[in-house]
Amino acid sequence: xxxxxxxLRDNGLTLAFGVGFLLSLLGQAIAGHAELNxxxxxxxxxxxxxxxxxxxxxxxxxxxENWQSEFLQFSLYIIGTVWLVxxxxxxxxxxxxxxxxxxxxxxxxxxARADSPRWAAADGxxxxxxSRSLGLVMSLIFLLSWLAQxxxxxxxFDEEQLRQLQEPVxxxxxxxSAEFWNRTLQNWQSELxxxxxxxxxxVYLRxxxxxxxxxVGAAHAATGVEG
Amino acid sequence: xxxxxxxxxxxxxxxxxxxxxxxxxxxxxx
Numbered sequence: 580x581x582x583x584x585x586x587l588r589d590n591g592l593t594l595a596f597g598v599g600f601l602l603s604l605l606g607q608a609i610a611g612h613a614e615l616n617x618x619x620x621x622x623x624x625x626x627x628x629x630x631x632x633x634x635x636x637x638x639x640x641x642x643x644e645n646w647q648s649e650f651l652q653f654s655l656y657i658i659g660t661v662w663l664v665x666x667x668x669x670x671x672x673x674x675x676x677x678x679x680x681x682x683x684x685x686x687x688x689x690x691a692r693a694d695s696p697r698w699a700a701a702d703g704x705x706x707x708x709x710s711r712s713l714g715l716v717m718s719l720i721f722l723l724s725w726l727a728q729x730x731x732x733x734x735x736f737d738e739e740q741l742r743q744l745q746e747p748v749x750x751x752x753x754x755x756s757a758e759f760w761n762r763t764l765q766n767w768q769s770e771l772x773x774x775x776x777x778x779x780x781x782v783y784l785r786x787x788x789x790x791x792x793x794x795v796g797a798a799h800a801a802t803g804v805e806g
Numbered sequence: 807x808x809x810x811x812x813x814x815x816x817x818x819x820x821x822x823x824x825x826x827x828x829x830x831x832x833x834x835x836x
Contacts, residue, residue, distance in 0.1 A: 589809065590809055590813055593810075597817075635831065635836055636831055642828065643828050716818075723822075723825045727825055727832065730832035734831075734835055
C-alpha cells in the first residue's frame with residue numbers, strides 16, 4: 580500500500596468526519612448568506628457579499644450555538660459514564676466498575692507501563708491533569724462556544740432590533756432573554772435525546788461490526804462489551 | 807502515530823481558532 584493509501588486508511592474516521600464537517604459548514608454559510616440577504620432585501624436594505632457574511636455575528640451565532648451543545652453532550656457523556664452505568668449497554672462500563680477505578684486498572688503511577696503516556700506515570704498535578712484531560716478539553720470547548728454564542732448572539736439580536744427600529748439590548752439582558760435560552764435549550768434537548776437513544780437502544784439493538792454496538796450475538800444483559 | 811498527532815494538533819488549532827474568530831467577530835460588533 581502506498582504511503583498516501585496507508586495515511587487515508589489509518590486516519591479514515593477523523594478525515595471522513597472532518598471533511599464532512601467542512602462541507603456542512605460551507606453549506607451552512609451558503610444557505611445562511613442567502614437567508615440573511617432575503618431578510619435584508621425584504622426590508623429594502625443592501626445585501627451582503629458572501630465574504631462579508633462570513634464576518635457577521637449572524638453567521639457565528641448559528642455556528643457556535645450548535646458547537647456548544649455538541650461539546651456539552653460529549654462532556655456530560657464522558658464524565659457521566661465514569662459513575663453512571665446502564666445494565667446491558669455497550670456504552671456503559673460493567674456495573675461493578677462505576678467510579679474512577681484503581682490505579683492498577685487505570686495503569687497510572689507505579690502501575691504505568693513502558694508505553695504509557697509520560698504523564699500517566701508522573702505524580703502530582705501532571706497525573707491529576709492528564710487523568711481528566713479529555714473531559715477538561717471537551718468542557719472548555721463547550722464553555723467557550725456557549726460564551727461565544729452569547730456574545731455573537733447579542734450582536735445579531737441587536738442588529739435585528741435596530742433593523743426593526745427597536746432598542747438594542749446589552750449582553751446581560753441578552754443572556755437572560757427568551758431568544759438566548761430558546762436557541763440554547765432547543766439544541767440541548769436534541770443532544771440529550773440522542774444520548775439517551777444510544778444508551779438504551781444499544782441494549783437490545785445491534786450494528787454488526789460497529790464498536791458502538793455489542794457483537795450481534797451478545798446477550799441483552801451483557802454490559803460494557805464492545806463489538 | 808505521527809500522522810494522528812498532526813491531525814490532533816490541526817483539530818485543536820481549528821476549533822480554538824474558530825472560537826477566537828467568533829469572539830473577534832462578536833467583540834468588534836460585526
